[in-house]
Amino acid sequence: MDTIDDITGAPPPAAAPPAESAPPAVTRVGDRVFLGLSRGSGITLLVIMAAIAVFLTVRAVTAISGDHGNFLTTFQWNADATPPVFGIGVLLYGTAVSSVIAMVLAVPVAIGIALFISHYAPRRIAAPLAYLVDLLAAVPSIVYGLWGALFLVPHLQGLNLWMDHYLGWTVVLKQTYQGTASRSLFSVGILLAIMVLPVITNVSREVFRQVPRAHEEAALALGATRWEVVRMAVLPFARSGIISASMLGLGRALGETMAVATVLSNSSTITSHIVDPGGGTFAQNIAVYFGEATPFGRDALIASGLVLFVITLIVNGAARLIIARRKEYTA
């Protein structure tokens, strides 16, 4: 029982051991319970991380040692054939390309929306708009997938042809496929961009809102226009926040499963024409094959999952490095 005396921190005289040189530090029951709880939570987290890592590694090693192709460079996924031949070449390429497209499209738009909500829009527009962005995050990814496959992909044909005509010389945007709908990495990238938009927007908006008024006024008083205030005071202050926001978005784009599996036409080829159909990503590949895979096939899929895990870790680490390098400038 805590009493008023306890709160002052003075040990109750009756409880003090009479003949000891160093009196024991006063601790309270509440503190000890909370310490135990928070320490327990920390340990639980470590145990879970270790369990995942051990599980992934053990199963992955089994699979990779039974692989008759090169796990890193093989372009096909025949884990259930005899002998099994599979590799992550296509998946690595597909995941990277679709995520890069998603980030290139989403980050500028998200920063724009966040700036509009935090610095430009009148309050009665800003609040509903912020709510709409939140709603975008609440749509389940399978719904995005269905919308992507049934609506977005057919409607992208015009854009694809236009890009092929005017930008085909870049090779990347050249369309060699003659059919109509393109279930391509480009389509997936656009869909992913829409899916990661809310998280990047929301985090950036919060950071923009935290820019101290004093810095904005400093710029205003120098005769800065609104856009110059944003450029001088808001964006530099928010830089590390924008990077974190983008990395959160990238994490989602890298790991997105159902939407990609619904839109992309699965194939084990890679092409430098991103508007041509085909390709694969780690998560999509697992979703497609997991249901009918043999135990060995599942281990192979887990090995690919491990690679995705490592990539995500590297992305996060890189983001932290970038942010830490700017520390000196963010008081």
Added chain:
Amino acid sequence: MISVAKRIDVSGLSAYYGAHLAIEDISMTVEPRSVTAFIGPSGCGKSTFLRTLNRMHEVVPGGRVEGKVLLDDENLYGAGVDPVTVRRTVGMVFQRPNPFPTMSIYDNVAAGLRLNGVAKRKAELDALVEKSLKGANLWNEVKDRLGKPGAGLSGGQQQRLCIARAIAVEPQVLLMDEPCSALDPISTLAVEDLIGELKERFTIVIVTHNMQQAARVSDRTAFFNLAAVGKPGKLVEIDETQRIFSNPSVQATEDYISGRFG
């Protein structure tokens, strides 16, 4: 020095926050190349009034101004006057030093110059940055670390950096909103000395809570007061600083200065 210090003529100026009238019907003249101090109890609207002189009041949501502010003959609130242009000719130093945290010392001083597109070439910019830092009595302390962040300086140095940033664009008027209230006495002294030098070139208006400071640095002093909390602030009187502190014409001024209220 080619900066042209200008006279400020304010007439019938009122400022609002939404429906709330913050200061009412203020008229005064601020002489060029002199220091005018605003004193008065908290909430009397002296900072609000200061911010109407470079159209910073209206950046607060709901901020609105009625009346005229003439800078020589040009009305700052005239039709078609761009507030951005006004702020380029009327500089401001704030209560808390606010150097841009992401910028180096050099870039902080150069910030306004770059906005105005004044100095295109590096050498020109270097010269102006050096001149401004010297003008703010900061050059000797920072000349070896111009590339280091401005936020790494001490509070007093940061405030002088902000002054350097403000004077770099050669404004005609320099507004200071309690520039020493966050500084220790030694830094305060440095800034006060600086104000004495700057008045040779600029028209300076300073808001201060420190009456000794008003007496030390200013040529003229304006006393603001409000009838009660929630009532608008008004200008009680403006006169030679010496008169205000020795023989003011209004009883309320004398009461405030001698510490009988406020």
